[in-house]
Amino acid sequence: MDAEVLVVGLGSMGSMALWRLAGRGVKAIGFDRFTPPHTLGSHHGGSRIIRTAYYEAPEYVPLARRSFELWRDLEKETGQRLLVMTGGLHMGPPGSPEFDGALLSARQHGVEHEVLDAEEVRRRFPQHALRPDEMGVLETDAGYLLPEACIATALDRAQDLGAEAYFDVQVTAVEPVDGGVAVTAGDRRWTARRAVVAAGVWNSKLELPDLGVPLRIKRQTQAWFRTSQPELHSPERAPVFIRHGLEPGTDLAYGFPSLDGSTIKIGVFEAVELEVDPDTVDRTPGASDYAAVSRFVKAGMPDLDPEPERAAVCLQEFTPDHHFVVEPLRAAPAITVLVGFSAHGFKFASVLGEAAADFALEGGTDLAVGHLSATRFALCSRRATGWAGACSRSGMGCTTASTPTWGPR
Ligand SMILES: Cc1cc2nc3c(=O)[nH]c(=O)nc-3n(C[C@H](O)[C@H](O)[C@H](O)COP(=O)(O)OP(=O)(O)OC[C@H]3O[C@@H](n4cnc5c(N)ncnc54)[C@H](O)[C@@H]3O)c2cc1C
Structure with missing residues (x-):
């Protein structure tokens, strides 16, 4: 065997898995088809929100808490700054998922927060022009991560701890074999006891046993x-x-403080988004790409110029219910997959890297990832219909009758 664990994809999730594996002293080897961090997948753009009062579902709160601890551990081990705490403001009318969901998570898990009416939000945060029917949940344990630095730091640290990382090497197949797994990478076949697969928007292009979940790239x-x-x-x-x-038609907007002292990064999720192929997609942003976010800025943040100074296209893989899949494959338990991060996964990369290490080395984990099993799709009518009966909204969380029982809100 070449290693104890092979890691396929060294972006957000894979870099953290390699770090967590190397920290346990096992021989781990990772591969990436590019050299992360890079601008071709899901992790570029300089910032990613991390928050605790998780509006998508309270089940994520324990994971968010452990994630914070691990990001801080990585900072301590390396002396790099990766996390900036700012607090987090969730705004919307009562009854909206963003407001009600954040409040539910905060109350259920004792997350430190304040509830603000529109006038109080406008007084304390005048950059937001709230309508009278909107309110805010302000939480303390939130901020942003520097994703490129997180990935580069985890990969450096993993290699310092003894892991091997091969860049610009494309994996084509991951398959179970007697006693373990085989990974075909470049012109070589590698073997190990276990594999972790975290290839982001290219997961569906790998030759792999069935993932148990249909994935879409947007x-x-x-x-x-x-x-x-x-x-x-x-x-x-x-x-x-x-x-x-x-x-x-616009589900939500999200944004950051200014990292450069003059511009603010904002994004919106739109209900209608085209599915793309990561190998042929046009990554050049055009006016139609930022029309919705410009309209949001005009209506909601009056001190900003609604014509963006710049824009960047990122790709993201979505599951039908916009929740992740993190588990060993039913058909091949030696292969743990981390897929379908549905545009809210980065904050959890540290804790999910740890979960992947647990699955690979111990066959299970004490971390609260039960809600991230693909078995929920076996109960979901959309698994049978594919995407024909798509979600009634593009925000995270399935709101149809087929919502799994653990589901959000
Ligand atoms: C615009 C945007 C904004 C977002 N904002 C937030 C946010 O504020 N907060 C948050 O928590 N999340 C956010 N997310 C989501 C988060 O960034 C992603 O969920 C996360 O980065 C996904 O990680 P990943 O490891 O699956 O993919 P990636 O980080 O893209 O990593 C996948 C890696 O696999 C490699 N790879 C692919 N195929 C192969 C192969 N065949 N062989 C070898 N290597 C391969 C790729 O090169 C890549 O490096 C956002 C996403 C987007 C797109």
């Missing part, structure tokens, strides 16, 4: 808007935010 545009009042947007003053959509 383009997501991030845009940077210039402010006329930079003092309102400093990380010391401006929490990361999520706000319920201001117009039909």
Whole structure:
């Protein structure tokens, strides 16, 4: 055997899995078809929100808490700054998933928070023009991660601890064999006791046993808007935010404080998004890519110029219910998969890297990842219909009658 564990994909999830495996002193080897961090998958753009009052489902709160601990461990082990705490503001009318869901998670798990009416949000955070029917949940344990630094730091640390990482090497197949797994990478076949697969938007292109979940790839545009009042947007003053959509067809907007002192990154999730192929997709952002986010800025953040200074296209893999799949494959338990991060996975990469190490080395985990099993799709009518009966909304969480019993809200 070449190693105890082979890791396929060294982006957000794979880099953290390699770090957690190397920290346990086992021989781990990782492969990436590019050299992460890079701009071709799901992790670029300079910032990712991390939050605890998880509006998508309270089941994520224990994972968010452990994730914070691990990000801080990585900072301590390496002396790198990866996490900036700002607090988090969840805005929307009562009854909206963003407001009600954040409040539910906060109350259920004792997350430190305040509930603010529209006037109080406007007074404390005048960058947000709230409508009278909107309210805010302000939580303390939230901020943003620097994703490129997180990945580079985890990969460096993993290699310092003895892991091997091969870049610009494409894996084509991962298959169970007697006593373990075989990974075909470049012109070589590697063997190990276990494998972890975290190939992001290319997961479906790998030759793998059945994942048990249909996956779709979508383009997501991030845009940077210039402010006329930079003092309102400093990380010391401006929490990361999520706000319920201001117009039909737009699920939500999310944004950050200014990292450069002059621009603010904002994105929106739209209900209608085209499915793309990661190998042929056009990654150049056009006006139609940022039209919805410009409209949000015009209506909701009056000190920003609604014409973005720049924009970037990111790709993301979605499951039908917008929750992740993290588990050993039923058909091949030696292969643990981390897939379908549905545009909210980065914050959990540290804890899910740990879960992957647990699955690979111990066959199970004490971490609260039971809700991330693909078995939920066996209960879901959409598994049978594929995507024909798609979610009634594009935000995270399935709101149809086929919602799994553990489901959000
Ligand atoms: C615009 C946007 C905004 C987001 N905002 C947030 C946020 O604020 N907070 C948050 O928590 N999450 C956020 N997310 C989600 C988060 O960034 C993703 O869920 C996460 O990065 C996915 O990680 P991954 O490891 O699956 O993919 P990636 O980080 O893309 O890693 C996959 C890796 O696999 C490699 N690979 C692929 N195929 C092969 C192969 N055949 N052989 C070898 N290597 C291979 C790729 O090169 C890549 O490096 C956002 C996503 C997008 C797109």
